Structures are given as C-alpha cells and as structure tokens.
Amino acid sequence: xxxxxxxxxxxxxxxxxxxxxxxxxxxxxxxxxxxxxxxxxxxxxxxxxxxxxxxxxxxxxxxxxxxxxxxxxxxxxxxxxxxxxxxxxxxxxxxxxxxxxxxxxxxxxxxxxxxxxxxxxxxxxxxxxxxxxxxxxxxxxxxxxxxxxxxxxxxxxxxxxxxxxxxxxxxxxxxxxxxxxxxxxxxxxxxxxxxxxxxxxxxxxxxxxxxxxxxxxxxxxxxxxxxxxxxxxxxxxxxxxxxxxxx
Numbered sequence: 001x002x003x004x005x006x007x008x009x010x011x012x013x014x015x016x017x018x019x020x021x022x023x024x025x026x027x028x029x030x031x032x033x034x035x036x037x038x039x040x041x042x043x044x045x046x047x048x049x050x051x052x053x054x055x056x057x058x059x060x061x062x063x064x065x066x067x068x069x070x071x072x073x074x075x076x077x078x079x080x081x082x083x084x085x086x087x088x089x090x091x092x093x094x095x096x097x098x099x100x101x102x103x104x105x106x107x108x109x110x111x112x113x114x115x116x117x118x119x120x121x122x123x124x125x126x127x128x129x130x131x132x133x134x135x136x137x138x139x140x141x142x143x144x145x146x147x148x149x150x151x152x153x154x155x156x157x158x159x160x161x162x163x164x165x166x167x168x169x170x171x172x173x174x175x176x177x178x179x180x181x182x183x184x185x186x187x188x189x190x191x192x193x194x195x196x197x198x199x200x201x202x203x204x205x206x207x208x209x210x211x212x213x214x215x216x217x218x219x220x221x222x223x224x225x226x227x228x229x230x231x232x233x234x235x236x237x238x239x240x241x242x243x244x245x246x247x
Contacts, residue, residue: 025054028065031118033110034089039175043141044107045081045093048118055084057127058148059216059244062092062120066102074101079145079218079244080121081176083152090118093175095141126244128216130158135203135213135236137195137227139167142219143175145244149216150183161211163203167195167223195223197230205235218244 031048038044061079068074082091096107110116128134128149136146143166153162164184168174174186187195202209215236217227224245231241 025120025122027052028117028119030115031090033112033114033116035112036110039093040173042173043093043095043175045091046106046110047082047089047091048116049089050118053088054121055087056080056090056121056148057124057129058083058152059127059145060121060123061145062090062118062122064092064102064106065117065119066105067117076100076102077122079141079148081144081147081151083148083155085152085155093141093144093147126216126218126242128152128214130156131160133161133211133213134163135200135211135215136162136164137167137200137215137217137219137231138164139195139219139223139227140173141175142217142223142244142246145218146216147176147179150179153183161209161213163209165195165199167219195227195230197234200227200230201234204231213240215241216244217241219246221245 029051031050033046034049035047036044061077063075063077065073065075078092078094080090081093082089094103094106097103126145130152134149136149138146146164150162150164162183165187166174166184167187167189169190170188171177180186185199187199201207203213204210213236215231217224224243228241228243232238
C-alpha cells in the first residue's frame with residue numbers, strides 16, 4: 001500500500017553531489033517497507049524490499065524521496081546498514097532529527113507495507129571493497145555505513161583485518177549494541193570521556209595492532225574533525241583517511 005500522506009515542513013535540506021554507481025542507481029524506484037526495528041530511542045532501522053535490487057558496496061548510500069499530495073517532494077540521503085549479501089533488501093538506519101521532514105515522517109507515520117521511493121546505491125569515495133585492512137571510527141548514526149562493512153566482513157568470512165571504534169554517549173544510545181564482537185571498541189563518552197589517542201594508537205604506527213589501514217571516519221562535523229586529527233597525529237597518512245560527515 002502507498003505510504004500515508006506526507007505533510008511537508010517549511011524547511012528542507014538540499015541534497016549534495018550524487019555519484020550513481022551505474023545506470024540502475026540513477027533511477028528512482030518504489031521500495032516497500034518490509035520491517036521496522038527500533039535501535040535506540042532516537043534511531044530506527046527500516047528494511048526495504050526493492051523492486052530492482054542492485055548489489056551495493058559497504059559504505060554506499062541511497063536517497064529516499066517522499067511526495068506530498070500537492071506534489072511537493074522532500075529527499076534525504078541515508079547510508080546502507082545492511083551488507084550486500086542481503087539480496088533484494090536494504091536496511092537504512094535513520095536518526096530522528098528534530099523538525100526533520102523525512103526522518104520525522106518515517107519515525108512517526110510510516111508502517112510496514114508502506115512504500116517510499118529510493119535511488120541508489122550511490123557514492124564511491126567512502127565505499128570499502130573488502131580487499132584492504134579497514135580501521136573504522138564512527139559516532140552516533142555515523143556508525144551506519146561502518147556497520148555495513150562489519151557485517152560484510154562477517155558474512156564473507158574475510159581474513160583482512162577490520163577494527164571498529166564507535167562513540168556514543170551511553171549504551172542506550174549505542175546503535176547495534178548487541179551485534180558487536182571482538183573487532184569493536186565502544187567509547188561511552190558520558191562515563192569514559194571523548195574518543196582519545198589512547199583508543200586509536202594501538203592500531204597506528206608502532207602500535208601492537210598496527211597495519212596498513214584504510215581509515216574510515218563517519219559522524220557529525222565535530223567528531224569527524226576530532227577523529228581525523230587523532231589519526232593524522234598518530235601517523236596515519238592523510239591520503240588513507242576517508243571522511244563522511246553530516247550536520
């Protein structure tokens with residue numbers, strides 16, 4: 001069934017540069033909401049069944065478009081949380097942004113069986129092909145594309161090193177908390193303080209777990225700047241740091 005009527009707010013965000021990975025990714029298609037799963041009080045995962053499924057690379061994203069009865073549209077970009085091994089489906093974990101048109105509608109109105117429009121997979125710079133060591137640093141919903149990498153690593157049984165350092169205020173705010181294993185370090189800032197060099201240094205130059213890492217950093221502007229500075233100060237080559245930021 002179609003999604004319940006979308007009622008727009010007065011403000012909207014302008015999408016950034018779009019890099020379709022192929023012709024199919026450049027087209028809009030309907031996607032049925034197959035399931036909705038609450039992750040934290042402020043974030044929810046939407047499992048979408050695609051009409052035309054295209055394998056994505058972990059780290060890519062989709063655009064989601066809602067259309068109001070009067071024809072007004074609102075579009076947002078959301079990273080894929082699921083691995084490419086989930087054929088026919090993608091999962092998008094969406095944070096509920098105060099006043100957000102699309103996130104607010106999905107969190108308060110959307111139900112399983114509804115449809116939305118999507119376009120993707122998009123983006124290549126932040127994608128991880130699974131062929132190189134990956135050091136992942138994320139905060140808040142910035143962990144979403146990184147989780148796609150972790151899940152892909154597990155599904156394929158890859159032997160290439162992968163480590164995830166995820167920052168959240170409390171365990172209640174920690175996305176996918178029950179899924180993390182030995183590859184993950186959680187930094188709970190309310191009790192342990194901010195992400196620091198001590199959390200990252202074991203993986204960098206001279207550290208006991210040093211490797212030829214490709215570093216992926218994802219989060220808000222403040223976290224992205226802070227985490228990338230820790231990496232650079234620790235000896236990570238600048239050209240081996242990929243950053244995706246929001247806000």
